[in-house]
Amino acid sequence: MCAAARVRPFGIPRAKVEGEDSLTSPYITDSIVEGAVGLVIVNTQKASNAMTVSLFSEVAHHPTSLWVSIARKTYTHELIEQVGRFSVIILHRNQKDTALACGLKSGREFDKCAYLDLYPGPAGFLFLGDGMASTACSVRQSLPVGDHTLFIADILESRMNSRRSHLRQLLLSDL
Numbered sequence: 001m002c003a004a005a006r007v008r009p010f011g012i013p014r015a016k017v018e019g020e021d022s023l024t025s026p027y028i029t030d031s032i033v034e035g036a037v038g039l040v041i042v043n044t045q046k047a048s049n050a051m052t053v054s055l056f057s058e059v060a061h062h063p064t065s066l067w068v069s070i071a072r073k074t075y076t077h078e079l080i081e082q083v084g085r086f087s088v089i090i091l092h093r094n095q096k097d098t099a100l101a102c103g104l105k106s107g108r109e110f111d112k113c114a115y116l117d118l119y120p121g122p123a124g125f126l127f128l129g130d131g132m133a134s135t136a137c138s139v140r141q142s143l144p145v146g147d148h149t150l151f152i153a154d155i156l157e158s159r160m161n162s163r164r165s166h167l168r169q170l171l172l173s174d175l
């Protein structure tokens with residue numbers, strides 16, 4: 001095995017070891033734009049689930065809103081459609097393991113939240129204790145785009161983790 005020297009389009013370096021296919025995802029290998037990596041967490045009366053996301057960004061500051069693109073086949077998509085709300089966690093550079101644990105297997109197979117340091121906010125949104133920032137979001141609009149849905153959501157509440165402010169965000173090129 002040798003470290004792959006491939007560089008992805010737009011210069012995102014690929015630090016994968018060839019042969020470790022089980023530890024990769026098209027969201028890592030096929031992305032054309034460098035970006036932050038986070039979690040989308042959905043909490044319903046019956047279930048909670050966390051998935052890794054990289055297709056997300058802010059929409060506007062007035063209204064304070066963001067978008068996230070979620071594959072329709074995922075458990076997360078099913079749960080967001082049920083409750084119309086979710087939280088987005090911004091991960092820091094030392095949370096690669098969390099990103100891979102929540103991004104390579106579905107919550108339909110096992111309870112990913114059981115392994116995360118989650119706590120509920122007053123409105124019932126789940127936040128990650130060790131994340132850089134957590135936001136509570138309510139879906140304003142859903143737009144189908146191929147096999148994904150673009151959820152545009154109002155940000156209801158945000159929490160910054162001052163204990164992690166010295167770290168930078170986890171990026172796709174870290175994975």
Ligand SMILES: Cc1cc2nc3c(=O)[nH]c(=O)nc-3n(C[C@H](O)[C@H](O)[C@H](O)COP(=O)(O)O)c2cc1C
Binds near residue numbers: 053056070103104107
């Ligand atoms: C780094 C990374 C980024 C990802 N970004 C997204 C994304 O933005 N949208 C998406 O639908 N899936 C994304 N995925 C894939 C989901 O995290 C993955 O399909 C997950 O298993 C879905 O979990 P669920 O079925 O429990 O919802 C990403 C995976 C990784 C590893």
